[in-house]
């Protein structure tokens with residue numbers, strides 16, 4: 001199957017040509033002191049969508065053309081709809097923060113039909129670069145709306161002020177292409193692929209290019225250097241629009257890795273740093289797939305993404321329960337076919353995962 005080292009490839013053959021996307025990615029600008037410029041070009045008056053913990057240190061970048069600030073408190077669609085009704089009049093939306101601020105900014109821009117400017121403050125997910133807002137309704141995730149920002153502004157110095165783990169965990173949303181590719185091919189071979197998403201080796205090869213660019217820069221990403229920020233954010237930029245650009249298909253990006261995250265949320269009732277929990281799911285999935293788990297684990301160790309349950313605020317027993325419940329959960333939640341359907345998580349496997357996990361991150 002596709003191989004994380006890049007040395008060998010049984011599925012994504014190097015001979016497979018990449019068929020370039022026919023739809024654009026979002027305009028993205030890298031630089032310094034970008035936040036202070038927003039008040040000079042965002043349509044006035046503007047609404048800032050951000051988080052309570054960020055605003056006090058960033059408020060001084062905005063001037064008297066600020067119509068208001070929406071502090072993100074909920075991703076629940078019904079709650080958010082009511083909150084948006086209470087907002088003042090404004091002419092543009094500035095998203096300022098991590099994935100949640102980006103998603104809510106998209107939703108508000110969509111419902112009020114105003115221009116959108118996105119300023120991510122961390123590299124956690126590809127939310128700044130995707131069309132739809134990932135919200136919740138009735139306890140389930142829903143990707144809703146349509147928002148193409150005028151620009152996504154990535155300020156190197158702002159990104160570097162985010163907690164290190166938040167930034168570094170962003171690699172997992174790209175590294176997981178490794179396990180996703182195995183799952184898509186497996187579904188194809190088992191006759192279980194979705195009719196609308198037949199296995200496409202060109203798409204897999206295109207995703208592989210982004211995965212390889214991140215793998216080649218893990219040390220820079222760990223250091224959150226300019227080069228590391230550029231590499232990871234450009235991979236996110238591709239991944240963000242790839243869902244739309246592949247015909248609302250994420251098979252080349254998400255697999256058992258994300259299934260495990262959703263199962264872990266269900267089992268524990270808790271929320272996690274997205275990439276960190278996806279990282280654990282990716283390692284569990286690679287073990288189940290017998291798809292170079294040691295290389296997956298080594299990439300996480302090198303990047304400094306600790307995926308031990310304790311590092312994400314849960315116990316080993318909770319993480320292990322989610323592993324044992326995975327096969328049940330994916331049918332309960334009606335997720336697409338992955339290795340979780342094809343192979344049981346045995347006690348031996350859970351024990352091997354535990355031993356290797358604690359030996360790696362000690």
Ligand SMILES: [Zn+2]
Pocket residue numbers: 125173258274278
């Ligand atoms: Zn993800």
